[in-house]
Amino acid sequence: MSDTIQGLLSQSAKGIKPSPIREMFHLIRKPGMISFAGGMPDPDIFPVEQFHQGADILLEEGRDILQYGVTEGYTPLKEFLSRWTAPKMGREPSMDEILITSGSSQVADLLTRATVDRGDYVVCEETSFLGNTINMYNQGANFLTIPCDENGMLVEKISNAVDQARAEGKKVKFIYTIPNFHNPLGCTLSLERRKELVAVAKDKELLILEDDPYGCVRFEGDELPTLYSLDDAGLVLYAGSFSKILAPGTRVAWAIGPKDLIRTMTIFKQGVDTCTSVVAQALVYKYCQSGNLDAFLPKIVSHYRAKRDAMEAAFSKYLPKGEVQYVTPKGGFFYWLTTPNIRAEDLFQRCLEKKVAFVCGAPFFPNGGGEHSFRMCFTFASPEETDRGIKAMGEAMKELLAEKG
CATH class of the missing domain: 3.40.640.10 (Type I PLP-dependent aspartate aminotransferase-like (Major domain))
Incomplete structure (x- = not known):
């Protein structure tokens, strides 16, 4: 940004925060990337x-x-x-x-x-x-x-x-x-x-x-x-x-x-x-x-219920036991995972190497915090992608825990 434009910006503009999710779209849209990041509906279920x-x-x-x-x-x-x-x-x-x-x-x-x-x-x-x-x-x-x-x-x-x-x-x-x-x-x-x-x-x-x-x-x-x-x-x-x-x-x-x-x-x-x-x-x-709307809504709910179940099954199958905390959502789009012994940013970088993306927890805390938490969207990826992605995430977690000793 030029000095001229910088000098003309309002105080609000100088302190403005971008959306981390929108900012990372260029990452999650890369070929082969399995994304659990953006809270996006599954286009396969669009009517x-x-x-x-x-x-x-x-x-x-x-x-x-x-x-x-x-x-x-x-x-x-x-x-x-x-x-x-x-x-x-x-x-x-x-x-x-x-x-x-x-x-x-x-x-x-x-x-x-x-x-x-x-x-x-x-x-x-x-x-x-x-x-x-x-x-x-x-x-x-x-x-x-x-x-x-x-x-x-x-x-x-x-x-x-x-x-x-x-x-x-x-x-x-x-x-x-x-x-x-x-x-x-x-x-x-x-x-x-x-x-x-x-x-x-x-x-x-x-x-x-x-x-x-x-x-x-x-x-x-x-x-x-x-x-x-x-x-x-x-x-x-x-x-x-x-x-x-x-x-x-x-x-x-x-x-x-x-x-x-x-x-x-x-x-x-x-x-x-x-x-x-x-x-x-x-x-x-x-x-x-x-x-x-009323006729199609049950199909959407059923479709996403199956996707939620697929993600939780993958959690149980691949993530290291006793290292991850979460609440099973009764609806909606998201899991919130907390890993007390792993920093979310470290896990994010390791997962990106394995072509898996999620959203780190810190931006969801308006007053700071969330370094050991992250959000996972279960609606966008296919069940097959979810299984592969969580498997890669589990490998990344085990690697980080082993390096930590």
Whole structure:
């Protein structure tokens, strides 16, 4: 970068953090590389034919669909989402409580723009989804991180953390949580903690961003109520996405929340991208309205359940006994592995030599940590690739342990 450009950059730009996952795409796309890194759906399960069947809508309504759309979103899709999400939301949200976004990460982006001043704090899990926490950080947010176990965030620790921060003059704006099949931890927030979290938010006058891209990808166990449905104070903003239940290339997601907050986020969106692609929204609507979403979703769940089982079987078969800790996810896309006697970065470099990639844990810790943990996505690689990749990883682990003595 030239001195001239460097001198013209804003203070925000000088401190901006890139996404480690996006930055490593050039590595994981190399020929022969087995990738457990990016949280990508399996393209073999994309409903290409069913999605294509809805393309006639371009001929039927092309004059409108190819024009600029309203920022709030394509009305037929919003009406569908109101009906389709009603069982999860506890009621049918009104049109002014729904905003269509360009991916669910835009929900976090718009909420941060609407609520966070530079130096303000966000409460989140330790660890958390780096795609959103990096975006929050780049907009000036700091973090109060709350530890987790197999039942999700230790909600009982939030009140003291918030009280201490406020006693020090810090402003805390919202709680960011991924309650179902957490990215990257794989855990699910228990019902008791869900109720407690909503109560804490009400007591401390905090918003909750309920990020739920994986909630429909459940392999086992009973569905738990959304935080949104448990909230009687209008403090929960729910984020859903078609990325994991249709295809990420659509870049269509949604937010459901208090209408005044949705309105404020909409105004920010007007300046960010005017509107989410109307063509994409219309194609997604036609796919859903035709019944394909509900008909195809069980196939997606079954496909990914088999992939999860294949990865865990490979763990048991190849990884050194007693050296790896993890929680079996009941849905979603990820395993979170901890190796107390092996640094994740050392393992990553050794695995790259064997053409296997994953994501090291440190970037998922907003306040530092994670040197002995890493994330594994089980949805993208084939079962055969998973077996070969975990075998190579096990060899790398054994080599590093032997060198350590």
